[in-house]
Amino acid sequence: xxxxxxxxxxxxxxxxxxxxxxxxxxxxxxxxxxxxxxxxxxxxxxxxxxxxxxxxxxxxxxxxxxxxxxxxxxxxxxxxxxxxxxxxxxxxxxxxxxxxxxxxxxxxxxxxxxxxxxxxxxxxxxxxxxxxxxxxxx
Amino acid sequence: xxxxxxxxxxxxxxxxxxxxxxxxxxxxxxxxxxxxxxxxxxxxxxxxxxxxxxxxxxxxxxxxxxxxxxxxxxxxxxxxxxxxxxxxxxxxxxxxxxxxxxxxxxxxxxxxxxxxxx
Numbered sequence: 595x596x597x598x599x600x601x602x603x604x605x606x607x608x609x610x611x612x613x614x615x616x617x618x619x620x621x622x623x624x625x626x627x628x629x630x631x632x633x634x635x636x637x638x639x640x641x642x643x644x645x646x647x648x649x650x651x652x653x654x655x656x657x658x659x660x661x662x663x664x665x666x667x668x669x670x671x672x673x674x675x676x677x678x679x680x681x682x683x684x685x686x687x688x689x690x691x692x693x694x695x696x697x698x699x700x701x702x703x704x705x706x707x708x709x710x711x712x713x714x715x716x717x718x719x720x721x722x723x724x725x726x727x728x729x730x731x732x
Numbered sequence: 733x734x735x736x737x738x739x740x741x742x743x744x745x746x747x748x749x750x751x752x753x754x755x756x757x758x759x760x761x762x763x764x765x766x767x768x769x770x771x772x773x774x775x776x777x778x779x780x781x782x783x784x785x786x787x788x789x790x791x792x793x794x795x796x797x798x799x800x801x802x803x804x805x806x807x808x809x810x811x812x813x814x815x816x817x818x819x820x821x822x823x824x825x826x827x828x829x830x831x832x833x834x835x836x837x838x839x840x841x842x843x844x845x846x847x848x849x850x
Contacts, residue, residue: 679818687825696825697825698824698825698848699822699823699824699825700797700823700824700825701823702823703821703823704817705817705818705819705820705821706816706817706818707805707815707816707817707818709814720845724847724848725845725846725847725848726845726846727838727843727844727845727846728843728844728845729842729843729844730816730842730843
């Protein structure tokens with residue numbers, strides 16, 4: 595590698611460091627695991643909602659798709675993460691359909707209460723065609 | 733008098749305490765495909781064994797999308813405890829071939845799981 599390439603490499607990596615510092619990780623994370631096939635649940639659509647306590651309407655916050663690792667970074671910004679009742683909707687039916695298989699669950703909605711938004715919350719989905727589970731992690 | 737097991741059964745287990753979840757309120761709903769609204773089919777409570785017989789009759793158990801809503805938040809509250817989930821809804825698809833479906837819920841304050849049994 596010549597000197598210019600070497601210097602450019604340093605400048606680019608500093609930029610990356612500054613960008614990472616500017617975008618704090620989401621305090622709410624998820625992870626989809628396909629335990630039927632022993633792989634991460636990749637390319638599954640996920641939607642995050644927050645319940646409006648006065649109107650009892652679900653307000654859409656984020657739509658995302660899980661990456662190859664079954665994760666969906668950037669679900670919510672730390673500043674937007676307030677106490678309340680949230681819902682994570684996983685498009686499980688569409689996920690299995692894309693692989694040419696049926697699923698007992700057309701979608702999975704996990705509704706949970708955030709009492710302390712200063713904490714980190716992990717809401718994973720462990721899934722097969724005929725079962726699923728979730729737990730509160732951090 | 734003998735009683736025939738209904739076409740749809742559930743069983744709620746409190747995995748936190750290792751006991752059946754007794755006296756938990758739940759409701760069964762069917763999706764009206766034309767109007768995409770949920771119609772209430774049955775309201776009930778689990779018995780001492782965590783079961784709720786008589787959810788639906790065979791005649792009424794037509795193919796379609798159903799959901800069981802378990803009032804888990806109320807259940808933990810009645811035990812003087814908080815829970816991460818205010819309620820749990822399990823949405824599932826019933827096909828014409830489904831004669832006998834079992835949709836159990838294993839629940840603790842911070843986790844739950846379900847599977848399709850028969």
